[in-house]
Amino acid sequence: MKDELKLLLHVAQKERWDIAVKNGLNFLKTAGPSEVLRVKIVANGDSVTRCIKCDRPLFDHLKQLVLDGGRIYLCENSLAAYDIPVSRLPDFFETVPAAIRALADLQLQGWIYVRP
Numbered sequence: 001m002k003d004e005l006k007l008l009l010h011v012a013q014k015e016r017w018d019i020a021v022k023n024g025l026n027f028l029k030t031a032g033p034s035e036v037l038r039v040k041i042v043a044n045g046d047s048v049t050r051c052i053k054c055d056r057p058l059f060d061h062l063k064q065l066v067l068d069g070g071r072i073y074l075c076e077n078s079l080a081a082y083d084i085p086v087s088r089l090p091d092f093f094e095t096v097p098a099a100i101r102a103l104a105d106l107q108l109q110g111w112i113y114v115r116p
Contacts, residue, residue, distance in 0.1 A: 002034050002035060003034060003035050003036065004035070005038070005112070006038045006039075006040070006110055006111040007024070007027050007037070007038065007040070007114060008040050008103070008112060008113045009040070009041045009042070009116060010041075010042055010099075010103060010113065011041055011042070012043070012044055013045060016047065016116055017050055017058055020116040021058065021061045021062055021065055022061065023114070024039040024041060024065050024070050025061065025068065025070075028065075040073065041070065041072045041073065042073045042102050042103055043072070043073065043075065043078075043099065044074075044075035044077070048075065048082055049084070051074060051084075051089055051090070051093060052084060052089060059090070063090075073094050073096045073102060074093050074094070074096070075098060075099035075102075076095045076096065
């Protein structure tokens with residue numbers, strides 16, 4: 001049986017996306033032969049404003065994280081606060097009704113919380 005390690009990255013400021021995504025990608029690269037590594041990013045606050053206007057390097061890193069098995073969730077409350085319709089987001093983003101609830105639930109499920 002393989003060991004599973006689950007990393008939960010919380011992005012609450014638009015300036016923190018680059019480091020968060022690089023942390024996630026680097027984490028996934030460290031998997032040993034008997035490990036399964038998983039990454040989820042949950043974003044809220046003004047960080048969601050960068051999801052519709054991200055530069056090409058960030059966009060490519062976000063897409064690579066998803067291709068490598070990561071998942072990225074944006075807070076619907078934050079999207080609404082910044083008048084961002086889900087239809088304007090790249091298709092690799094998912095949403096959660098409230099980031100704070102998602103963060104709490106995921107930690108209860110054994111996800112290790114890090115705020116880069």
